[in-house]
Amino acid sequence: MQAANGRYYNQQGETLGKGFARYPLQRQARVSSPFNPNRRHPVTGRIRPHKGVDFSVSQGTPVIAPADGTVEKVAYQAGGAGRYVMLRHGREYQNCLYAFEQIPSKSRANS
Structure with missing residues (x-):
């Protein structure tokens, strides 16, 4: 807390x-996939929880x-x-x- x-x-x-x-990250980045307990998987189409946050950054970003x-x-x-x-x-x-x-x-x- x-x-x-x-x-x-x-x-x-x-x-x-x-x-x-x-x-x-050292600076803010675009969230490409937010935490979502009812996320539709972009490949399979199934509803499954996404228990994290994905950031869109260039390869090699510290x-x-x-x-x-x-x-x-x-x-x-x-x-x-x-x-x-x-x-x-x-x-x-x-x-x-x-x-x-x-x-x-x-x-x-x-x-």
Whole structure:
């Protein structure tokens, strides 16, 4: 939850570090597919939830973590998300950044 000071805290009152950025990019970009629990898939035509937000950016655009956190997983999902990074922010929050052309070598999961 966001407090009046702009920081985010979990239910125990522990800070999650700096507030979450609205976009995982250095500047705002066009949203090509918003979060939508009843989205019609553009290829299959089926109604399926789209549980993320897609941004239209040029290939090679740098992506930034939306908040302080640690890299939990760097992986590849064939036939779907492609290359992705899973981030953990405190104990309760996580997010995934998908569809990377390549993932920088310093983006490694903590052991």
